[in-house]
Amino acid sequence: MKRRSNDWIVGTTIIVVMVGIVFSTLFLQQAEFGKKPELVTAHFRDVGGVQVGNAVVIRGVVSGRVKQIALAPNNWVLISMEINEGTLMPADPVVLVQAATLFGEWQAIITSRTAVPVNREVDAQLAEVDGAPEGSLRGAVLPDIAQLTTVAGGIAGNVASVSERVRTAFNDTAARELRRSIRDFSVLSRDLATAVKVQSRNLDSLAATARLSFADVATSANALQRTMGRVDSATSQGEVQEILRQSRQASQNLRNATERFESLSRSLVSTEANLKSVVGKADSIFGRIERGQGSLGLLVNDPSLYQNSDSLLIDLRKLVVDFRSDPKKYINVRIF
Amino acid sequence: MFESIGRVVREALEAFGQAGSLAAEAGRSARDLKTWGPNFSQQARALGVNSLPIGILIALFTGVVLALLASYSFTGAVPRYLVGTLVQKTVMMELAPVLTGLALAGRVGANIAAELGTMTVTEQVDALETLGYDPVAYLVVPRILAGVLMFPVVVGAAMFVGLGAGWAASLGLLDMTTSEFLKGARLFFDGFDVRYGLVKSASFGFAVTLLGCTNGLRAKGGAQGVGSSATQAVVQSAVMILVLDAFWAVVWLLGRAA
Structure with missing residues (x-):
C-alpha cells in the first residue's frame, strides 16, 4: 500500500512538472x-x-x-x-x-x-x-549596425587624416603670419582714417576760402552794377544794362555753386564721421581677434578649432552624400 | 605540512576514485531490476517530491530578487522589458539548477550518506550481502536513478516558479506590465535554455547521489564516522555541482556559441 502511494505521488509529480515545463516552453515560444x-x-x-x-x-x-x-x-x-x-x-x-x-x-x-x-x-x-x-x-x-559603425570608423579615420594634414599646413608659423597680416591691416585702417581726416580739413578750408572769394566777387559785381547803371543812364544806350544783367546772372550762378560746395563739404564731414566709426569698430574687432576672443579669434589662435570645423564639414558632406544615395540604410535600423 | 596537504589530496582523489568505481558497479547492477525496482519510487519520493518545497522556496525568492536587481541595473537607455529577459535566462539556465542543486546537495547528499553510513557501521550492509542481496543494486542504484530523474523535476518546478515570481515582482513592485515582461522573456527565449537547465540538473542529481552513496558506504567508526561521511558528502557534492556547472558551460554553451 505504501509502495503504491509512493508510485502515485512520484508519477503525479513528474507528470505535473513536465506538463508545466512543456506548457511554459510553448507559451514563451509563442507556439500556436x-x-x-x-x-x-x-x-x-x-x-x-x-x-x-x-x-x-x-x-x-x-x-x-x-x-x-x-x-x-x-x-x-x-x-x-x-x-x-x-x-x-x-x-x-x-x-x-x-x-x-x-x-x-x-x-x-x-x-x-x-x-x-x-x-x-x-x-x-x-x-x-x-x-x-x-x-x-x-x-x-x-547592412547591420556593425557595418554602419565600421563605415563610421572609416569616416573618423579619414577625418583624422585630414585633420593631421590641416595641422601640418596650418602650423604656428602660418597662424603668426595671419596675425601679423591682421595687425598690418589695422594699422592701414588707422592711416586711412588719418588721411581722410586731413583731406577733409583741407576741403573745409578750401570751401571757406571759396566762399569768401565768391562773396568778394558778389560785392564787386554789385559795385560794378551801380557804376554801370550810372554809365547807362549817362549813355542811354542799354548795352551796359545788358552786360550788368549777365553779370548778375553769373554772380547768382557762382552763389549756387558755393552752396553746393558747402553741402558737399558737410557730406564729407558726415562721411568722415562714419568712416571713423567703422575704423574704430574694425580696430576693436581686430583687437579681439588678436587677443583670441570670440569664434574668429579662437579660429585664428587655436588651429584645432579650425581643423575640427573643417573635418566636421567634410564628414557632414560625406554623410549627406551617403544619405542621399542610400537613405534606407540610416532610417531602416530599428532599436528593439 | 607537506604531508598533511598530500594526505588531503590523496583522500579526495580516493573518494572520487571510489565514486567512479561505485558508478561503474551501479551501472552493472542496474540490470538487476527486481532488486532496485521496489525501492525506486520510495527513493524518488524521498529525494525528489519531498525536496520540492525547498526548491520552490528558493526559486520564489530568487525570481523576486532577480527582477529587482535587473530593474536596479537597467537604467538610462536600457529598456525595462529586458528585466524579463534577465529573469528568464538567469533562472532557467543558471540559478534554478545551481541553487536547487546546492540545496539538495545538503538535504539529499547528507541524508543518503547518513543513512548508508549508519547501515554500514551497524553492519546492515554486510547482512544484506549475507542474505544474498547485491547492496549496490539494493541501496545505490535506486538512489542514483531517483536523483537523476527527480532533480530535473525539482529544478523544472523551480524554473516555473522562479519565472512566475519574477513576473509577479515586475508587476507588483516595478510597475511593469505583463506584456512588457513577456516581451523581454520571449525576446531571447530558446527551447535550449530549458534543455540546458534540465540536463545540467540531471548531472547534479547523479553527482550528489553518487557521492552520498560513496561516502555512506565508506563510513567507519560509529556515529562520528557517520557524521564525518555526511559532511564529506555535502562538501564534495557542492564542489562537484560547481565543477559540473562550469563543465557544461564550457562544453555545451561554448560549443553552441562557436
Whole structure:
C-alpha cells in the first residue's frame, strides 16, 4: 500500500512538472496550437547573423520563425522559414535579413520586391539570387549596425587624416603670419582714417576760402552794377544794362555753386564721421581677434578649432552624400 | 605540512576514485531490476517530491530578487522589458539548477550518506550481502536513478516558479506590465535554455547521489564516522555541482556559441 502511494505521488509529480515545463516552453515560444505552419524557403549568398529561431516579419508583424539554415550547392545558403497558416504573402516576395536590435538579434523580413530600399548592394544581391533554383524566394542581407559603425570608423579615420594634414599646413608659423597680416591691416585702417581726416580739413578750408572769394566777387559785381547803371543812364544806350544783367546772372550762378560746395563739404564731414566709426569698430574687432576672443579669434589662435570645423564639414558632406544615395540604410535600423 | 596537504589530496582523489568505481558497479547492477525496482519510487519520493518545497522556496525568492536587481541595473537607455529577459535566462539556465542543486546537495547528499553510513557501521550492509542481496543494486542504484530523474523535476518546478515570481515582482513592485515582461522573456527565449537547465540538473542529481552513496558506504567508526561521511558528502557534492556547472558551460554553451 505504501509502495503504491509512493508510485502515485512520484508519477503525479513528474507528470505535473513536465506538463508545466512543456506548457511554459510553448507559451514563451509563442507556439500556436492547432495551426500547421507553412514552410517557405529562400536562397541567399550570405545570411549575416541570422540564427534558427529568429523572427520572420511580414508588414511589421511577427508571422513565423526561421526553422533551418543550411549551406546549399553552388555557394547558396538556404533558409527555411515556418510561416503561420493563412498568412498572406506580399506580391513578388523577397526576403531581407537584418539586425532587429542592438543586442545582436536578427530577423527575416518578407516584403515585396518593389518595397525593397534602394541600395546598390541589396540590388546586386537580389539580382544574383535571380539565378537561384525555382520555387524559392530571393534573399539579401541588409547592412547591420556593425557595418554602419565600421563605415563610421572609416569616416573618423579619414577625418583624422585630414585633420593631421590641416595641422601640418596650418602650423604656428602660418597662424603668426595671419596675425601679423591682421595687425598690418589695422594699422592701414588707422592711416586711412588719418588721411581722410586731413583731406577733409583741407576741403573745409578750401570751401571757406571759396566762399569768401565768391562773396568778394558778389560785392564787386554789385559795385560794378551801380557804376554801370550810372554809365547807362549817362549813355542811354542799354548795352551796359545788358552786360550788368549777365553779370548778375553769373554772380547768382557762382552763389549756387558755393552752396553746393558747402553741402558737399558737410557730406564729407558726415562721411568722415562714419568712416571713423567703422575704423574704430574694425580696430576693436581686430583687437579681439588678436587677443583670441570670440569664434574668429579662437579660429585664428587655436588651429584645432579650425581643423575640427573643417573635418566636421567634410564628414557632414560625406554623410549627406551617403544619405542621399542610400537613405534606407540610416532610417531602416530599428532599436528593439 | 607537506604531508598533511598530500594526505588531503590523496583522500579526495580516493573518494572520487571510489565514486567512479561505485558508478561503474551501479551501472552493472542496474540490470538487476527486481532488486532496485521496489525501492525506486520510495527513493524518488524521498529525494525528489519531498525536496520540492525547498526548491520552490528558493526559486520564489530568487525570481523576486532577480527582477529587482535587473530593474536596479537597467537604467538610462536600457529598456525595462529586458528585466524579463534577465529573469528568464538567469533562472532557467543558471540559478534554478545551481541553487536547487546546492540545496539538495545538503538535504539529499547528507541524508543518503547518513543513512548508508549508519547501515554500514551497524553492519546492515554486510547482512544484506549475507542474505544474498547485491547492496549496490539494493541501496545505490535506486538512489542514483531517483536523483537523476527527480532533480530535473525539482529544478523544472523551480524554473516555473522562479519565472512566475519574477513576473509577479515586475508587476507588483516595478510597475511593469505583463506584456512588457513577456516581451523581454520571449525576446531571447530558446527551447535550449530549458534543455540546458534540465540536463545540467540531471548531472547534479547523479553527482550528489553518487557521492552520498560513496561516502555512506565508506563510513567507519560509529556515529562520528557517520557524521564525518555526511559532511564529506555535502562538501564534495557542492564542489562537484560547481565543477559540473562550469563543465557544461564550457562544453555545451561554448560549443553552441562557436
